[in-house]
Amino acid sequence: MNAASPSRAGWALVLPLVAFIAIAFLAPIATMLLRSVHDPEITDLMPRTRQALARWDGIGVPQMAAEAVTADLQEASATNQIGRLAQRLNREQNGLRRLIDVTARELEQNPDTQLARIDPGWSDPDLWRILARVTSPWTGRHLLNALDVTVTADGALVRQEEVRRLYVDLFLRTAWVAALVTLICALLGYPYAYAMAASGPSLRTLLLFLVLLPFWTSLLVRATAWIVLLQRRGVINEGLLAMGLISETGRLDLIYNMTGTIIVMVHVLLPFFVLPLYSVMAGLPTSYVRASASLGAHPLRTFARVYLPLTYPGVAAGGLLVFILSLGYYVTPALVGGRTGQLISNQIAFHMQRSLNWGLAAALGTLLLLAVLLLALTLPRLAERGGLRA
Amino acid sequence: MVIACPKVSSAAVLCLLIASGPASAADALTIASFGGQYTASQSKSQYDPFTARTGVTIKSVDYNGGLAELTAQVRSGTVNWDIVDVELQDLDRGCADGLFEKVDPAQLPAGSDGVPAIKDFVAGSLHECGVGTVIWSNVLAFSDPAFPDAKPSRVEDFFDLERFPGRRGLPKRPHAILEWALMADGVTPSEVYRVLATPEGLDRAFAKLDTIKDHAVFWETGAQMIQLLADGEVALSAAYNGRVQSAISDDAKPLKIIWDRQIWNADYYAVVAGTQAKNTAFDFVRFATGTVPLAEQTKYIAYGPVRGSSQPLIAPVIAATLPTAPANFSNALAFDAAWWTTHGDAINERYAAWLVQ
Numbered sequence: 001m002n003a004a005s006p007s008r009a010g011w012a013l014v015l016p017l018v019a020f021i022a023i024a025f026l027a028p029i030a031t032m033l034l035r036s037v038h039d040p041e042i043t044d045l046m047p048r049t050r051q052a053l054a055r056w057d058g059i060g061v062p063q064m065a066a067e068a069v070t071a072d073l074q075e076a077s078a079t080n081q082i083g084r085l086a087q088r089l090n091r092e093q094n095g096l097r098r099l100i101d102v103t104a105r106e107l108e109q110n111p112d113t114q115l116a117r118i119d120p121g122w123s124d125p126d127l128w129r130i131l132a133r134v135t136s137p138w139t140g141r142h143l144l145n146a147l148d149v150t151v152t153a154d155g156a157l158v159r160q161e162e163v164r165r166l167y168v169d170l171f172l173r174t175a176w177v178a179a180l181v182t183l184i185c186a187l188l189g190y191p192y193a194y195a196m197a198a199s200g201p202s203l204r205t206l207l208l209f210l211v212l213l214p215f216w217t218s219l220l221v222r223a224t225a226w227i228v229l230l231q232r233r234g235v236i237n238e239g240l241l242a243m244g245l246i247s248e249t250g251r252l253d254l255i256y257n258m259t260g261t262i263i264v265m266v267h268v269l270l271p272f273f274v275l276p277l278y279s280v281m282a283g284l285p286t287s288y289v290r291a292s293a294s295l296g297a298h299p300l301r302t303f304a305r306v307y308l309p310l311t312y313p314g315v316a317a318g319g320l321l322v323f324i325l326s327l328g329y330y331v332t333p334a335l336v337g338g339r340t341g342q343l344i345s346n347q348i349a350f351h352m353q354r355s356l357n358w359g360l361a362a363a364l365g366t367l368l369l370l371a372v373l374l375l376a377l378t379l380p381r382l383a384e385r386g387g388l389r390a
Numbered sequence: 391m392v393i394a395c396p397k398v399s400s401a402a403v404l405c406l407l408i409a410s411g412p413a414s415a416a417d418a419l420t421i422a423s424f425g426g427q428y429t430a431s432q433s434k435s436q437y438d439p440f441t442a443r444t445g446v447t448i449k450s451v452d453y454n455g456g457l458a459e460l461t462a463q464v465r466s467g468t469v470n471w472d473i474v475d476v477e478l479q480d481l482d483r484g485c486a487d488g489l490f491e492k493v494d495p496a497q498l499p500a501g502s503d504g505v506p507a508i509k510d511f512v513a514g515s516l517h518e519c520g521v522g523t524v525i526w527s528n529v530l531a532f533s534d535p536a537f538p539d540a541k542p543s544r545v546e547d548f549f550d551l552e553r554f555p556g557r558r559g560l561p562k563r564p565h566a567i568l569e570w571a572l573m574a575d576g577v578t579p580s581e582v583y584r585v586l587a588t589p590e591g592l593d594r595a596f597a598k599l600d601t602i603k604d605h606a607v608f609w610e611t612g613a614q615m616i617q618l619l620a621d622g623e624v625a626l627s628a629a630y631n632g633r634v635q636s637a638i639s640d641d642a643k644p645l646k647i648i649w650d651r652q653i654w655n656a657d658y659y660a661v662v663a664g665t666q667a668k669n670t671a672f673d674f675v676r677f678a679t680g681t682v683p684l685a686e687q688t689k690y691i692a693y694g695p696v697r698g699s700s701q702p703l704i705a706p707v708i709a710a711t712l713p714t715a716p717a718n719f720s721n722a723l724a725f726d727a728a729w730w731t732t733h734g735d736a737i738n739e740r741y742a743a744w745l746v747q
Contacts, residue, residue, distance in 0.1 A: 081488070082486065083487035097735065165747075231623055338607055339608050347742075347746070350742060353458050355458070355742070356458050
């Protein structure tokens with residue numbers, strides 16, 4: 001065994017962590033990625049239809065498949081799954097719930113009735129094309145839906161109708177909010193980190209304490225505190241009113257909108273910017289700045305040409321951290337974002353918890369993950385090329 | 391709980407923790423309901439007396455309506471609710487999906503006046519999968535100080551920003567608010583669901599909602615809704631009548647209810663299919679939907695009992711605050727749960743998109 005490589009016992013020590021990461025982190029992500037393209041729910045509920053339609057050429061009305069549908073619907077009725085099947089199909093094509101309900105009820109009374117006799121909907125070739133598509137367990141439709149694209153009966157891709165279009169805008173909104181929050185954090189955090197690095201030990205401890213304080217407070221408590229401060233009859237509005245700066249009808253809308261989301265997100269994320277930056281600043285030898293000054297440079301010039309470039313790694317690390325955390329923000333927008341301050345994560349939660357459209361939720365999550373990976377891989381490299389590395 | 395540790399062990403000590411399983415099924419129940427004042431009313435009038443009588447402890451869980459959480463539990467195989475308080479549209483659908491145990495109405499106790507259960511419960515409040523408890527109502531409510539002069543009194547006023555300026559509280563789900571939008575746009579109550587079923591009618595309702603969208607604040611739970619009204623964050627809001635009444639009578643909040651075209655609905659207790667405590671759960675349902683517990687509940691929240699025999703036990707001062715009081719009920723609309731079961735999916739999706747756009 002090579003002496004430099006860790007011993008077998010050494011590997012055994014990291015095994016628990018590796019196992020933990022695999023189970024608690026990698027497996028769920030893999031499941032999510034899989035779910036975004038693999039959705040066997042309808043396939044499992046209509047196995048015979050799936051088989052019959054897998055071999056179908058897509059022309060006219062397939063007679064064989066009609067018998068398979070009849071058998072599948074009867075089984076679903078017998079096992080109390082008909083409601084679930086109807087709901088699931090209705091999500092793929094609005095109106096299918098009614099068709100499935102009507103058909104299943106009729107089949108319970110008269111098991112031998114032909115489908116086309118029960119409802120003319122069954123004579124429509126488009127319906128069968130839709131069925132052929134949705135009974136396949138592998139699908140790209142969730143990913144397409146997550147980009148506001150939908151598939152027509154004959155397989156063409158079209159943009160979602162306007163009243164249902166929202167995800168592309170939401171992704172853009174989320175990216176914009178993340179960029180804005182990062183910028184504000186940089187403007188507020190840079191001087192603060194500098195003050196920490198430049199001050200004496202006791203003041204530094206106090207400043208560090210103040211920046212860490214939010215970490216020790218629950219996210220919910222902080223959001224509630226902001227509600228108390230920012231709402232229309234909150235501390236800030238009452239204060240401005242008492243000072244005569246605003247009128248009773250001119251109260252500021254600081255919360256339950258985008259403004260609220262940004263204010264609270266900046267507060268929550270500021271430490272993630274300040275701390276990496278401070279650690280870089282604290283490690284800088286003061287001799288560079290002194291050298292620049294002794295060579296006659298104006299303090300501003302010293303800052304711009306010497307100090308600022310030396311702190312770029314801290315700015316890049318803090319900025320990247322804040323930006324990526326912002327992309328996934330969920331609780332804060334849900335509590336203080338109102339209607340206009342919602343981000344993409346809120347839609348993912350909506351489809352996980354309310355609409356139970358887990359395929360779409362997984363597709364949205366997959367796109368978000370891809371965006372984050374892309375940023376995490378390219379931004380540091382871009383920063384390096386742009387001279388952001390000291 | 392049994393802890394088994396082998397006495398001799400060479401490399402590692404292996405301890406097995408063997409849980410003795412959920413304590414024998416019958417001495418605890420978990421009931422999911424809507425939280426806040428509503429759960430408090432159930433707790434005081436039904437959970438506590440049941441525990442006192444049988445020794446069965448009741449764990450109360452809050453949820454926010456819909457079948458999503460329950461379906462997720464059933465799908466993932468970890469069902470931990472025994473009883474759910476559900477609205478009719480969820481009861482219908484959950485029943486079709488096999489989420490709930492079937493109920494035998496013959497097993498329900500007669501009213502305290504001797505009327506058999508089947509006649510004592512108002513029409514529609516006995517369901518094959520659930521037993522009705524209260525009639526509650528979607529109403530509009532406003533903050534009294536927000537309107538010092540003329541007070542809003544009609545559904546039309548909710549959409550009239552000129553005469554009644556101020557922010558509007560809207561629910562994050564489309565139930566009732568779409569019906570009101572159409573009625574405010576001139577559709578008569580009897581025509582609402584027929585019009586709403588047409589694409590043009592739906593567009594018309596959303597167009598009406600668009601007129602107040604910029605002034606809207608959205609709430610998810612009944613507790614949030616009361617908070618927004620009480621804090622003056624919104625001037626007028628869609629609301630549940632019982633929560634508003636509690637805020638008025640218990641907390642002296644300056645709120646007012648508009649009964650014009652209230653949209654009433656009912657809640658039911660449903661026993662979750664496959665629960666370990668099925669018998670105890672049905673014992674609870676039979677007890678809680680008895681004449682006296684239902685009448686008691688009105689002391690804590692202004693929702694009307696579904697049993698006729700409970701009516702004489704309610705104090706007149708409380709009876710006047712219930713949705714079913716004649717003065718409040720004159721032009722009430724019945725929430726059409728079956729309609730929402732059929733059309734709900736597409737509308738929910740569109741409403742969610744509308745919210746974000």
